[in-house]
Amino acid sequence: MKVSTKWEGNLAFTMSNPDGNQVRMDARNEAGGEGSGVSPMEAVLGGLAGCMGIDMYMILKPFQDKITRLEIETDGGRNDTAPKYFTAIEVTIHLDGDVPASRVWRAVKLSDEKYCSVANSLNADLTYNVILNGEHVPQVAK
The missing domain is CATH 3.30.300.20 (K homology (KH) domain)
Structure with missing residues (x-):
C-alpha cells in the first residue's frame, strides 16, 4: 500500500492514493495552519x-x-x-x-x-x- 503526500505551500499537504483519491491536511490545530484541511x-x-x-x-x-x-x-x-x-x-x-x-x-x-x-x-x-x-x-x- 502506498500513498503520496505533496506539499501545497505553507503548512498544507495533499495525500493521494494510486486511484487519485485525495485528503487535504494542514496544521490548523498545530502550528497556526490555515484550517482548510484535516x-x-x-x-x-x-x-x-x-x-x-x-x-x-x-x-x-x-x-x-x-x-x-x-x-x-x-x-x-x-x-x-x-x-x-x-x-x-x-x-x-x-x-x-x-x-x-x-x-x-x-x-x-x-x-x-x-x-x-x-x-x-x-x-x-x-x-x-x-x-x-x-x-x-x-x-x-x-
Missing part, C-alpha cells in the same frame, strides 16, 4: 474509525440489512510535550438497528484485537529514507 492527527483518528467501521460492518454481515446507522467518534488525548502522540483514544460506536449487543461487542473486540490494521499500527516500527535533490542520502551518524 490535521494529520485528525486523519489518524478518522483512519482508526474508518477501519473499525469497515471491520464491524463485515463482521455483522448477518445483520447488515438491519443496521440503520453506524457512526464512530474518536477522541484522542495527547502527550503534553513534543512529540504530541496519542496517549489514549476513546472510541464511541453509535449503532442503530436490530442487532444484539453481544454481537456488536464481539465485532468491536474482533476489530480491535484481530482485524483493524490502523489500531494495530499505532505503535509500528518506522524506517526512514531521504532522497535529496534526486539522490538517496544515507543517515548521518549522530
